Each structure stands twice: as structure tokens, then as C-alpha cells.
């Protein structure tokens with residue numbers, strides 16, 4: 229259990245929102261992983277990464293989903309880049325700090 233806790237602390241934190249039931253969860257996982265399945269309503273591929281700040285609330289229209297997916301993917305990539313950048317800075321900070 230202790231080992232697990234240590235691992236959790238090092239993991240980046242992500243907010244996810246379920247498109248199906250609206251459940252918002254905080255998930256810890258690696259930067260290249262994603263969480264897609266909702267544990268609340270047990271649906272698959274409904275979880276979308278969100279920022280903790282209010283994000284553009286998606287309307288629940290189904291048409292035109294395909295064109296939106298590309299845009300969203302781009303946003304997620306940008307988001308990940310930002311997170312990566314922040315993490316690198318954090319790591320640097322830790323490295324330079326004498327222990």
C-alpha cells in the first residue's frame with residue numbers, strides 16, 4: 229500500500245468528465261495514458277480529459293462529431309505539451325534543490 233501511495237504522488241493528475249452521466253473524476257496516470265471508461269455508469273469511451281478550470285462545455289449534439297474530434301485531439305496534445313513542460317520544470321527544480 230505504501231508503494232502504491234508513493235507512485236500516486238508522482239503521477240500527474242487529470243480531471244475527467246463522463247459524456248454519458250456527467251461524472252467528474254480525478255485520475256492519476258502516466259502522461260501518455262488516458263482513461264476512457266467511466267466507473268460510475270460503466271460505459272466505455274465516455275471519459276474525456278478536462279482542465280480543472282472551466283473548459284468549453286461541449287454541447288450534446290451528436291452530428292458533426294468527427295470534425296470536432298480532430299480539433300479536440302489537437303487541444304489535448306497542446307494540453308499534454310503544457311503539462312509535460314510543467315513537469316520538466318518541476319523535475320529541474322527538484323534536481324537543483326540541494327537535499
Ligand SMILES: [Zn+2]
Pocket residue numbers: 246247248249250251266267268269270271274
Ligand atoms: Zn459515466
